[in-house]
Amino acid sequence: MFFLQILVFIASSISSVSADLKENLKLAGVRSVFPGDQNYASASKAYNLRFTFSPAAVTFPTTPGQVASVVKAAHNDNYNVVPRGGGHSYVANGLGGKTGSVVVDMSSMKAMKFFITTNTAVIETGNRLGDVALALNAVGRALPHGTCAQVGIGGHTAFGGYGFTSRQWGLALDPIFAINAVLADGTIVRATKASHPDLFWSLKGAAPSFAITTSIEVNTFAAPSYAxxxxxxxxxxxxxxxxxxxxxxxxxxxxxxxxxxxxxxxxxxxxxxxxxxxxxxxxxxxxxxxxxxxxxxxxxxxxxxxxxxxxxxxxxxxxxxxxxxxxxxxxxxxxxxxxxxxxxxxxxxxxxxxxxxxxxxxxxxxxxxxxxxxxxxxxxxxxxxxxxxxxxxxxxxxxxxxxxxxxxxxxxxxxxxxxxxxxxxxxxxxxxxxxxxxxxxxxxxxxxxxxxxxxxxxxxxxxxxxxANYRRLQSIKDKLDPHNIFMFPQSIELTKKVTSPEPTPIFVQDSDQDSFDISTT
Structure with a gap:
């Protein structure tokens, strides 16, 4: 009987945590899909069918503020959080790489803005490579990136991003001069080489271990006149x-x-x-x-x-x-x-x-x-x-x-x-x-x-x-994500427990530049 009571207590605890997560996401106005929902199977389907994971929730935020709400809700209920852009992780890390994570699906964040005077662009990470290529080409510009149109630009730039133009322009992450992201405590930051340099360095090669990237700011290149x-x-x-x-x-x-x-x-x-x-x-x-x-x-x-x-x-x-x-x-x-x-x-x-x-x-x-x-x-x-x-x-x-x-x-x-x-x-x-x-x-x-x-x-x-970069990555992980919220198989590992980082001011987009929307959807 005592063993049965323990099982009931554990089950009720899991249920209450799930209820808290659902309620918090509902209060934040974030569209979310949970186990048992009609469209849960499609929302949690991996690109590589070798993997079948069951996330605690798949969320579809539309703003950086909603992303922050998801991270805070998951953090408060002790869930791991993972971003999903195109969903093409070879080992389904976009679903957590394991059962029980909260997925931040970026597919509802597809804005792209092009700045005429600087030939720069701000690209939300729900965009895929094919759509980015079309949008930039419409204004005579381009970026280095891979050939597969369906791959999400967020994950692609997070770990390098090789493409056929990389020998002349660099990897997909190289033209990035600023990254807008949400930290493990829900803080919204704009990271650059001058502001949050450790975070910026980490996001250009190991991003999902440190933050949810909501948009990248990039220098673009003139599209080749012949190819x-x-x-x-x-x-x-x-x-x-x-x-x-x-x-x-x-x-x-x-x-x-x-x-x-x-x-x-x-x-x-x-x-x-x-x-x-x-x-x-x-x-x-x-x-x-x-x-x-x-x-x-x-x-x-x-x-x-x-x-x-x-x-x-x-x-x-x-x-x-x-x-x-x-x-x-x-x-x-x-x-x-x-x-x-x-x-x-x-x-x-x-x-x-x-x-x-x-x-x-x-x-x-x-x-x-x-x-x-x-x-x-x-x-x-x-x-x-x-x-x-x-x-x-x-x-x-x-x-x-x-x-x-x-x-x-x-x-x-x-x-x-x-x-x-x-x-x-x-x-x-x-x-x-x-x-x-x-x-x-x-x-x-x-x-x-x-x-x-x-x-x-x-x-x-x-x-x-x-x-040789791993030790520095671990040191930064200790400071920015001491509770290992952004954890999945082969994420950067903690070396020690430390206190949460100080909040960082929220980034506000400069409105003085001439720009226009180049989003394709």
Whole structure:
């Protein structure tokens, strides 16, 4: 009987906490969805169907003040809080990465404002990359960002944000000069390098561990006057030739191709054991007619391709659309899901891969990849080289660490149907794919991993994602979020308990600048 009374007490306590949370969110006027509600299943559905988490609530604030109300309500009831932008976290961290968190879904905050006199913009973090690209292009401007239109700009900039224009403009987080955010105690702040410098530094590489970003303020770039997409495919390349081809691409990249050149190797299953489909997808943002001459030193070392083409009408936004694969106007596109596992490697420019490592990688893809029951691909993205803007920043300039990267690998394997269940073989297959490179390099090889391709099974993730920046991140976490409200798997860990930070004045938008709304929805 006593045990039953304890169970009843625990259940009633959980129920009362949930009731308090519901009441507080209702009083704040924040639209919220709770377990048992009719639309809870869709509101709590992960992009990666390998994960099924049950948030305590999914909230849909419309203003920074409402975001602050959500954080305060959750804080008072001892819930963890996570932001969700596009919802494409590879491990469903936008749902908390576990059951029982409060989700701050930013999809109702999509305002964008462009300032004519400074060519800057304020972009709320409910926007997705395709919509940002369209809105900025309408005023002749652009930002560096990834190719997938449906990805949310909040999460994308939170952990780096690589795209094909990054070699000339930097990562997506680099043009940001101010970040408007809500801290763990509900305080609304505007962080810059001069004001709240520690917070600003942390938000540029590890944002969700420290605050809910409501909008970013960015310097924009003139949209290129000419752009084209480049595609080459070499079908059924044998592993030895593929290893040499990858190594020669590394040599070409280290030679410093012009910054308007960007791209990645795209590797998929060959049609027979011992072969791979070796592809290159890239873009050129320089003078018309200069794309192939820029690539020619590498092409001269390659076999004749199976197919080659330049794609597009020459406009920048057309190249963005071709690279995306889904409509840039994201509300017009159906929501997609997948069931997958992903890993990443970031190779140091000053310690590049050996030919042996390149060949080992291709041997693995051509044999284990051929027999794998998963639907897989591997991308080798060109970050660095002497002309890359990414490497112009020091590794400790922002909390995003790996500025000295030459290539970032994305290793990705879906279930054969792209639906659950996910096969156990998929995990060991990708582990072996990464090992085929790292185990062929020397024991001190300082490779990294890309937190936007987050891997919940990654050992020593603190080193691979954040390296020498991790200790500073922990120190700042102690000060700004001592109760670990913004906690999810692989969030920055606390080192000690400290008192809550002093409140910071609320940011008020400067109304003197000439500006206009460029929101697409």
């Amino acid at each position: 084209t997409v480049i595609k080459y495919v070499w079908k059924d390349m044998d592993s030895t030739t593929a290893g040499k081809s990858m190594f020669s691409f590394q040599e070409f990249s280290l030679s410093g191709p012009a910054a308007p050149f960007a791209g990645e190797l795209l590797l998929t299953r060959g049609s027979k054991n011992g072969s791979v489909t070796f592809g290159f997808v890239g873009a050129w943002y320089g003078a018309k007619g200069s794309a192939i001459p820029t690539m020619q030193p590498w092409l001269d070392k390659m076999p004749r391709p199976s197919t080659s083409e330049l794609i597009g009408n020459g406009s920048y936004i057309d190249s963005v659309a071709h690279l995306s694969g889904t409509p840039l106007n994201t509300p017009s596109a159906p929501l997609t899901t997948d069931t997958f596992y992903a890993k990443s490697l970031m190779t140091p420019e000053k310690d590049p891969m050996t030919l042996e490592a390149c060949t080992s990688f291709m041997e693995y893809l051509s044999t284990k990849g051929f027999s794998s029951k998963t639907d897989w691909f591997a991308q080798v993205e060109l970050y660095g080289g002497p002309n890359s803007k990414i490497r112009e920043f020091a590794n400790d300039a922002t909390s995003f660490l790996r500025r000295d990267t030459l290539f970032t690998f994305q290793l990705y394997a879906s279930s054969s149907t792209h639906k659950p269940p996910y096969p156990e073989e998929g995990f060991s297959f990708l582990d072996g794919m990464a090992d085929s490179v790292t185990l062929k390099m020397h024991s001190g090889w300082n490779y990294g991993a890309y937190p936007n391709y987050i891997d919940e099974r990654l050992h020593n993730w603190q080193l691979r994602y954040f390296g």
